[in-house]
Amino acid sequence: VKQIEESEAHAGMTQTLEAPVQVSERVDYDSPYLTVRKVVKAMPSGDHVTFYLRDEADVAVCLPVTDDGHLILVKEYRHGPGRELLEIPGGFVDAEEEVSNGAAREVREETGYEGRIVHLGSTWISAYSTARKHIFMMRSARQTSRPQPAPSDHFQVVKVKQEQFGQLVRSGELTDLDAALLCLRALGEAA
Amino acid sequence: VKQIEESEAHAGMTQTLEAPVQVSERVDYDSPYLTVRKVVKAMPSGDHVTFYLRDEADVAVCLPVTDDGHLILVKEYRHGPGRELLEIPGGFVDAEEEVSNGAAREVREETGYEGRIVHLGSTWISAYSTARKHIFMMRSARQTSRPQPAPSDHFQVVKVKQEQFGQLVRSGELTDLDAALLCLRALGEAA
DSSP states (O other): OOBOOGGGHHHHHHOOOOOOEEEEEEEEEEETTEEEEEEEEEOTTSOEEEEEEEEOOOEEEEEEBOTTSEEEEEEEEETTTTEEEEEOOEEEOOTTSOHHHHHHHHHHHHHOEEEEEEEEEEEESOTTBOOEEEEEEEEEEEEOSOOOOOTTOOEEEEEEEHHHHHHHHHHTOOSOHHHHHHHHHHTTOOO | OOBOOGGGHHHHHHOOOOOOEEEEEEEEEEETTEEEEEEEEEOTTSOEEEEEEEEOOOEEEEEEBOTTSEEEEEEEEETTTTEEEEEOOEEEOOTTSOHHHHHHHHHHHHHOEEEEEEEEEEEESOTTBOOEEEEEEEEEEEEOSOOOOOTTOOEEEEEEEHHHHHHHHHHTOOSOHHHHHHHHHHTTOOO
């Protein structure tokens, strides 16, 4: 580890670390939504280190915004947190599906809204997952059908004003804070 | 599922859904960083649905900012994405540890910096995890020691200007976009 001085900072942003070398790999766990690979790597230090790497589907989240300035959220029972949360619509992207189509499909299934899809940004799910999260807004959203919940879904569609959404972001009770912050910025409002 | 009209929106934010009832639970996977519980629940619809819920440690991330306006990042090889990324320092919070102490400890270990810790926000890791992510900045950060990498760590400390960080956020090559956006907002800059 080397402290890079200020004058080297830009070079530091592009300079490449020596890559760890994979020694072995096996599937340690496999379930419908998650595969864990146990991977041993030889680090540049010479140490052998075991990593548990997660393969899972990419995710798309998409906040519908109506022309009269309302946001469409879903109140869902979230089984990890063990409580109901107000959330931005979203879900797994199918393997063959264009990401923006996945975002539009999730919104349609969960809320019945359709509109113009705008990509706001993307991020890695975590340092140990191969999955990405893609973040969208749906502009000029309007309800064209009834929601089509899956058996595992349990939610209500909730229409909120922008200031209520800002409160929600500050509450810490979201699973997609990254998406919420990008949407607030796109809406031109600090939460 | 019921579409809530605009006039009911505020009530919708506080009204409670009928909770699913747990039918069975067993540990489906256990590894050093992750336990998966296979949980069957009776949904209010009457359907029995299987969920794979993840127990993992809470995470703290913390961006050090120096008084001369530089940000301290770590360039790390990220084994999920399979490439090196410039990241905000952070890691798992120990079970007995105060969250803000965990943030300060991670920064100290990864970068050798110390300073004043400020909590910016928190979020759930995902809808199927019990873990939370806590997001901090370290104000008036200065380097007081050398980094102390663990054998599994492979990184360089990189000092960047705020505008470089904005570019990084837009690149989509971060695992903590939520933290980056909260930090940018605290720094008074849109990325």
